Structure formats: C-alpha cells, structure tokens
Amino acid sequence: MRNFYLLITGLPCSGKTTLGKRLYEALVQRDISLELLDGDKVRESISKDLDFSRPARIENSVRVVNRARDLMDKGTACILSMVAPYSEARLRARKIIGEGFVEIYFDVLLETCEKRDVKGMYKRARNGEIKNFTGIDDIYEEPLNPDIRIRTDILGIDESIVKIERFLLENFFIAEAKLKI
Numbered sequence: 273m274r275n276f277y278l279l280i281t282g283l284p285c286s287g288k289t290t291l292g293k294r295l296y297e298a299l300v301q302r303d304i305s306l307e308l309l310d311g312d313k314v315r316e317s318i319s320k321d322l323d324f325s326r327p328a329r330i331e332n333s334v335r336v337v338n339r340a341r342d343l344m345d346k347g348t349a350c351i352l353s354m355v356a357p358y359s360e361a362r363l364r365a366r367k368i369i370g371e372g373f374v375e376i377y378f379d380v381l382l383e384t385c386e387k388r389d390v391k392g393m394y395k396r397a398r399n400g401e402i403k404n405f406t407g408i409d410d411i412y413e414e415p416l417n418p419d420i421r422i423r424t425d426i427l428g429i430d431e432s433i434v435k436i437e438r439f440l441l442e443n444f445f446i447a448e449a450k451l452k453i
C-alpha cells in the first residue's frame with residue numbers, strides 16, 4: 273500500500289471538517305496510521321501567530337506541508353482539511369509531497385455555504401466585521417483538475433466517504449477491508 277496526503281480543500285462551510293472527521297474514522301478502521309490536521313485546529317497550534325492575509329495563508333500551507341512531510345516520513349498518512357484557497361500554494365504542496373498527494377475539492381456553491389454558515393462567519397464578513405474572508409472579499413481559486421471532486425450539496429456524507437475510499441482503493445492507497453470472521 274502507498275502512503276497518502278489527502279488535501280480536502282473548499283470554501284468555509286463546504287463540509288471539510290465534518291467529512292474530514294468521518295473519513296478519518298472510516299480509514300483508521302483499516303488499521304492505517306493516520307493523522308487528521310484540520311484548519312481550525314492548525315490555527316490554534318502551529319499557525320497560531322498567522323492571520324488570513326495572502327502571505328500568512330501561504331505560510332500556513334508551508335507549515336502544514338512540513339508537518340505532514342515529517343509524519344509521512346515516519347509512515348503516517350495525513351488528511352488535511354483546510355480552505356487552501358490559492359492554487360500556487362496547493363501546487364507547491366503537490367510538488368513537495370509528490371506521489372501520494374491527493375487533492376479533494378469540495379465543490380459547493382458559495383450561496384449554499386453561506387446558507388449553512390455554521391459559525392456565523394459569513395454574516396460577520398458581510399457586515400464587514402471580518403476582513404479577507406474567503407468567498408466574500410478574498411479569492412478562492414477553484415482547483416481545475418482535482419483528483420476527486422465532491423459536490424457536498426448533492427452527495428451525502430456516507431456517499432462522499434464511499435467515493436473517496438473507492439479512489440484510494442483503485443489507486444492502491446488502501447486495501448480491501450479485511451473480513452472479520
């Protein structure tokens with residue numbers, strides 16, 4: 273089996289945290305050594321000092337890649353659920369990680385994400401209380417050629433997990449689950 277770096281990228285409220293957690297739970301069942309690095313958590317730890325300016329988001333991406341690289345060198349696969357809005361930073365991550373980099377784009381309309389507004393941040397961004405908010409006054413550069421594209425407004429959580437697991441199976445990142453006798 274091959275080690276992997278799954279980057280789940282998409283607008284705020286596209287479902288990254290929810291699906292990242294569920295995917296983690298599904299994959300650890302297969303006895304894979306795995307770490308989940310979620311954007312919100314990363315920003316409370318290794319990226320605590322960074323804001324949401326373009327250079328800071330790029331620096332955030334560099335730190336996450338370095339952390340994941342260290343983990344992967346020790347045989348641990350990684351799921352990264354983060355906005356990762358800039359193609360430049362995603363491309364750099366792909367180059368650094370090389371084989372095993374899988375880009376999963378949560379392709380959801382801004383209107384849908386804004387309606388979900390789990391933490392009320394879109395509302396605050398619309399009111400001008402948060403600056404440089406992705407989708408409102410900061411750009412999200414859509415991945416043009418993601419390895420997996422998921423419309424979380426159409427596909428349910430379980431179906432999305434199946435789609436990702438199928439890709440991982442077909443590309444030899446994971447094996448068929450062992451039958452428990």
Ligand SMILES: Nc1ncnc2c1ncn2[C@@H]1O[C@H](COP(=O)(O)OS(=O)(=O)O)[C@@H](OP(=O)(O)O)[C@H]1O
Pocket residue numbers: 283284285288289310311312314315324328329330332333353354355356357391393402403404405406410
């Ligand atoms: N200005 C601005 N733009 C986007 N997001 C913001 C911003 N300020 C705070 N937040 C909250 O931080 C979460 C995104 O952090 P990330 O580290 O994933 O972003 S990035 O990849 O560095 O762009 C993101 O969490 P998710 O909703 O889980 O995506 C937001 O809750």
Ligand SMILES: Nc1ncnc2c1ncn2[C@@H]1O[C@H](COP(=O)(O)OP(=O)(O)O)[C@@H](O)[C@H]1O
Pocket residue numbers: 282283284285286287288289290291388390423424425427428429432
């Ligand atoms: N197919 C889906 N996958 C993930 N989340 C979904 C899906 N359908 C609806 N949702 C809902 O969308 C919201 C997404 O929030 P969250 O996971 O915090 O997104 P993000 O981490 O991208 O900001 C949650 O309330 C979740 O229940």
